[in-house]
Amino acid sequence: MDFQWDIFVEAIPALLGGAWLTIQLTIISVAIGLMLGLIVALGRVSANPVTSKLAAAYTTAMRGIPLLVTLMFLYYGLPSAGLQLSAFTVAVIALAVTNAAYVAEIIRAGIQSIDRGQMRAARSLGMSYGLAMRRIILPQVVRRVLPPITNESITLLKNTALVSTIALSELLRSGLEVMTWKANTFSPFAGVALIYLMMTLPMIWFVSRLEKRYAIP
Amino acid sequence: MSHLIRVSGLHKSYGPLHVLKGIDMTVEPGEVVCVIGPSGSGKSTLLNCLNFLEPYGPGEVWIDGVLVGYEKKPDGSMVKVADHKLNATRTAIGIVFQQFNLFPHLSVTENIIEAPVRVRKIPAQQARDKARELLAKVGLADKASAYPSQLSGGQQQRVAIARALAMEPKVMLFDEVTSALDPELVGEVLGVMKGLARDGMTMFVVTHEMAFAREVADRVVFMADGEIVEQGPPSEIFGNPRSERLRNFLGRFRG
Ligand SMILES: Nc1ncnc2c1ncn2[C@@H]1O[C@H](COP(=O)(O)OP(=O)(O)OP(=O)(O)O)[C@@H](O)[C@H]1O
Ligand SMILES: [Mg+2]
Numbered sequence: 001m002d003f004q005w006d007i008f009v010e011a012i013p014a015l016l017g018g019a020w021l022t023i024q025l026t027i028i029s030v031a032i033g034l035m036l037g038l039i040v041a042l043g044r045v046s047a048n049p050v051t052s053k054l055a056a057a058y059t060t061a062m063r064g065i066p067l068l069v070t071l072m073f074l075y076y077g078l079p080s081a082g083l084q085l086s087a088f089t090v091a092v093i094a095l096a097v098t099n100a101a102y103v104a105e106i107i108r109a110g111i112q113s114i115d116r117g118q119m120r121a122a123r124s125l126g127m128s129y130g131l132a133m134r135r136i137i138l139p140q141v142v143r144r145v146l147p148p149i150t151n152e153s154i155t156l157l158k159n160t161a162l163v164s165t166i167a168l169s170e171l172l173r174s175g176l177e178v179m180t181w182k183a184n185t186f187s188p189f190a191g192v193a194l195i196y197l198m199m200t201l202p203m204i205w206f207v208s209r210l211e212k213r214y215a216i217p
Numbered sequence: 218m219s220h221l222i223r224v225s226g227l228h229k230s231y232g233p234l235h236v237l238k239g240i241d242m243t244v245e246p247g248e249v250v251c252v253i254g255p256s257g258s259g260k261s262t263l264l265n266c267l268n269f270l271e272p273y274g275p276g277e278v279w280i281d282g283v284l285v286g287y288e289k290k291p292d293g294s295m296v297k298v299a300d301h302k303l304n305a306t307r308t309a310i311g312i313v314f315q316q317f318n319l320f321p322h323l324s325v326t327e328n329i330i331e332a333p334v335r336v337r338k339i340p341a342q343q344a345r346d347k348a349r350e351l352l353a354k355v356g357l358a359d360k361a362s363a364y365p366s367q368l369s370g371g372q373q374q375r376v377a378i379a380r381a382l383a384m385e386p387k388v389m390l391f392d393e394v395t396s397a398l399d400p401e402l403v404g405e406v407l408g409v410m411k412g413l414a415r416d417g418m419t420m421f422v423v424t425h426e427m428a429f430a431r432e433v434a435d436r437v438v439f440m441a442d443g444e445i446v447e448q449g450p451p452s453e454i455f456g457n458p459r460s461e462r463l464r465n466f467l468g469r470f471r472g
Contacts, residue, residue, distance in 0.1 A: 120270055121318035121377075125332035125384060126308035128300055135335065139322050 007187040011178040015191045018174025019199065025088075025170060026157045029095035033156065034149070036096060037103025042133070044108045055104065062101030068162050070094040075166045091163040099156045106148045110141035147210045154203045158196065171195055220279070221246045221388055221419050222267065227276030229262055236262045237273070238443040244388070249420045251430035251451075254440035255466055260423040263440070264392050267421070268310040269303055281309060281387050308336060311381030311389040315396050317373040319365040319380070325352070326361045329380045337384065344383070351379040355409050371402030375409055388419040395426060427470050431455055439463050 043055035062070075074090040085093070114137055122132035164173035175192035179185050222244035229237035236259045244250050252260050265271040267278055269286035274295070278285040283306050287295040320328050329351060330344035339347075352358050355375040365373055374394055381389060391410065395403040407429050414420055414433050424430055430437050430451060437454040439447045441462050447454060458464045 115316075115318070117314060117316050117318035118320065121312075121314065121320070122332075123304075124268060124270060124307060124310070124312040125380070126304045126336045127332060128304055131335060135331065136320055140320075143322075 002184050003186040003190065004184060005187075007178075007182050007184045008191055011175070011182070011188045011191050014174050014178055015171060015188065015195055018169055018171040019195045021169060022157065022160045022171040023199070025091055025095060025160045025163065025168075026153070029092050029099060029156055029160075030153045032092065032096035033099030033103055033152075036100035038107055040100060040104035041107035041111065044104060045111050059101045059104050059108075062098055063105070065098075067094060067098050067159055068165065070098060071162060071166060087163075087166045087168045090166060091160070091168055095156055095159060095163075098159075099152060102152045102155075103149060106145050106152065107141060110145040111137060113144060114140050147207050150203055150207045150210065154200050154207075157199060157203070161196075219246065220244065221248075221281055222421065223277075223279040224263075224267070225277050225279075227263070227266060227273055227278060229259070229266055229271060229273045229276075236443050237266070237276075240276070240443075240445060242438065242445060242448075244419060244421060246387075246419055247417045248435045249414045249418075249422065249433055250436050250438060251434035252421070252423045252438045252440060253425070253427070253430060253454075253466070254446075258440045259443040260440055261392050264312075264390050264421065264423055267390060268307050268312060270312075272297075280306065283309075304336065308332075308384050309387045311384060311386035313374070313377050313381055313389065313391045313394045315393045317365075317370070317377045317397070319373055319377055321365050324362050324364055325357070325368075325376050328365070328376060329383045332380075333383050347383060348379070351382055352376075354382075354412070355379045356405070369402060370398045371405045374398065374406045378406075378409055378413075382413075388421060389413065391420065391422040391424070393423055393425060395424070427455070427467075439466070441466070 040055045040058055043051040044059070046052055071090065071094045074085065074094055075087065078085065078090075118136055118140070119132055122136045123129070127135070160170055161172040163170055164176065167173075169177065171192055175188040178188035178191075182188070220243040222242070224240050224242045227237055227240040228235070240263060252263070254260055262271060266273040267280065267285065269278075272286060274287075277287075285306055286298060286303060288298045288302075289295055320331070323331065326345060326348050329348040330341065333339045333344040333347070334341050349358070349361065352361055355378055357372060357375055357379070360368060360372060360376070365376070368376065377394075378389075394410075395406050398406065403426070407426065410420070410422070410429070411433055422430070422434070432451075434451050436448060437451050438445055439454060439460075439462075446460050447458065447463050454463070455467065458467055
């Protein structure tokens, strides 16, 4: 074991810089993933068979392709087709479109878990499908899907580590850089692991709070 | 020509299952019509076709002079109407369901004012005043800010009636609204419905409560196997049933 306290301390500023990029990637990708996931979920439950099939194909494909492959495809594959995106943009797109597939499945299950009578009652009062969704169905769905969606966000945060492969100095890559520079493995990685935990623990705690609060007695 | 509801030649199938087999029926303004019949005879299906919660066809359903769910083209063909027109038609028809279907995330008052405010664009304050009036009418003035989960089944069903009335419908449809209630709670809901009938509301009531039908109905419709087998004043239907099927059906309630 080559842990050295002084290298550990010296590494922290660089690691925090990486962590900040990780946080940015997470927040932006989660936000886009949520919006895209909601749209896909609404497409999935719509009465229109074309929309529904398209949405199903999307969730199936994106859950079946490894994130790393999506990342590589966008970063190395697209330029060969003449489209060169920045590493940050590629990272956000890959994380968000993958996250959206999982979010969509969670929201779809949430919508379908709401009693059919709710939609019937809303429609019988003259509400349009969209209004009934927005005012009656989705507010009830939010409570049910908040815990699994927070879990998905934790997964996304951890998956940002894969982005280190496309030359973005997020937290893991910052650790790798310190490792090379100081010729010491254990100290920077102890810091990396600790900082990941510091970011995920509050979210894990939040989920367990939510689950207790909305638990069906 | 002043029929409030006119159903003619109405058919409805679920896939290969032919549920409604040519229903002809009218309901006049202010009339209370009770529909009775064995389970699976198509009573709920008929009620759901009246406001196009279930698409029907062939056949026609007219409510207050408006063809429900379809538009007639000059060549006689029927095409589905745009959603917003259907929504407008639906505001004229109140429905109360067996399972109450109150919105659990909204308070009693919010349940009642949601559609008036969002659909009919009535100012929120005016809708609240109206909700208070309606809650008093169904005997729940003190529950305005409660949530559905805090109410008994009978109370929830009375809120559901108030919610439907808030849209000022021309006709109220009831689908076995007391079937999910504990026996001791049935009376309070039927009481509210009797009050409505007295006030002159046009009502179409699917029910297993024979005593209610006998007392409140102007006309009783007996359905079996997707057809109207017999209809007439309660005294005729209960006192002098003509068809074998109706006699068998009523026999089960005498026990
Ligand atoms: N959504 C549906 N899909 C397929 N079949 C249905 C559907 N709804 C009803 N049915 C069938 O249509 C027939 C008539 O059902 P309906 O609910 O109208 O009967 P009902 O007279 O209301 O009976 P009950 O007294 O039990 O409520 C039944 O055979 C039922 O199984
Ligand atoms: Mg029924």
